[in-house]
Amino acid sequence: MSENGHFEIPKEMRSMAEASFDQARAAFEKFVTSAQQTAGSLEERGASVRAGAKDIGTKAMSYAEKNVQASLDYAQSLLHAKDLTEIMRLHSEYVQTQMRSLAEQASEMGQIVSRAAMEAAKPKT
Template sequence: MTQQAHDRFEIPQEMRSMAESGFKQAREAFEKWLSTAQAAAGSMEERGEAMRAGAKDLGARAFRNAETNVQASLDYAESLVHAKDVSEVMRLHSAYVQAQMRALGEQASEIGQAVGRAAMDATKVKH
């Protein structure tokens, strides 16, 4: 190709328009992707915060439940020390087991509800 031919080489207008349109679409697609990625990152951060708050609440509930159960066991042990006979021991044991079964059922229900709330909170996305 001569210098004169090289200097006169021009891209046809249709090809230039198609290329410009393609670049414009590519830029818009990239910007949309970037915006979506940033929103997803923010959403994950919010979910992480909600999960940490839920875990903290569950930990506090578990600690309170453990404290309650240990206190009940200590009270039961103390009552056994003061029992006068075997029939009183059996009555105290029966009462303790029934009370603990109720307490454990309530605690399991409470923890289950808290886990459900924490899961729901973690899946909520703020707009």
């Protein structure tokens, strides 16, 4: 507690939370960049691939929205934390949930990219 009686997050805890958030953000940014590069290269393959590239772009935007919302929800939950134990629990839950979510998103995106690549490789009839 601070001198004025308000709960304050210790600097060490804030640093740890910021580092974990930065790691999650970096992983997601890498994922989005990869998806965008893949979508760009697929778009060059022609009209049959445009649908696949559009799906990739749509899915990437959906993931971005979901992850931003999760981050905002997490930040809001921290504002209502009553003590350090609750902050630690919220942080642990958030990081675990986000890492699971990013892994699922990467897997789904890989499947979409594979399908699009197979469609692009099919001989035109």
